[in-house]
Amino acid sequence: MAEISMGTLYDANKQLMNSEQHFKPMTHLELASAQKKIEDFLNWKCDAYAMLYCRELSDITIFHMYNQNKQNENPPGVAARECLGCCTDRGEVLSIEEQEDGNFEIWIRIDGESHAYYLFPYDNAVIET
Numbered sequence: 001m002a003e004i005s006m007g008t009l010y011d012a013n014k015q016l017m018n019s020e021q022h023f024k025p026m027t028h029l030e031l032a033s034a035q036k037k038i039e040d041f042l043n044w045k046c047d048a049y050a051m052l053y054c055r056e057l058s059d060i061t062i063f064h065m066y067n068q069n070k071q072n073e074n075p076p077g078v079a080a081r082e083c084l085g086c087c088t089d090r091g092e093v094l095s096i097e098e099q100e101d102g103n104f105e106i107w108i109r110i111d112g113e114s115h116a117y118y119l120f121p122y123d124n125a126v127i128e129t
Contacts, residue, residue, distance in 0.1 A: 017107045017114035023094045025093060025094060026093045039076045040076075041103075047123045059117070061086050092110075094108065094114060103118060
């Protein structure tokens with residue numbers, strides 16, 4: 001008897017996101033709206049650090065919003081703009097959705113293949129001495 005693999009939920013979502021007829025790149029207006037949501041997230045959920053992470057590609061970007069004296073060196077609006085810039089530099093941004101845990105799932109199509117990125121607080125993982 002042959003086994004049929006159904007794959008994971010990630011695989012199903014990725015296949016759906018790869019469908020160019022169903023998911024078009026976000027418009028400038030949609031990206032601007034998402035930027036405001038990310039700015040609010042960075043302002044309320046992150047003390048100094050946030051990470052943008054794609055497990056599939058081992059792609060990591062860490063955003064540092066404050067210097068060691070906790071002076072507002074890079075306000076959340078700047079970090080949110082830079083985050084979106086990192087996303088659009090990688091490829092076509094298809095979706096930016098806040099998840100139940102308050103973090104963000106961002107789907108980006110890179111060279112015809114879609115990948116999920118996650119944006120979340122990273123304060124507890126950085127040790128400043």
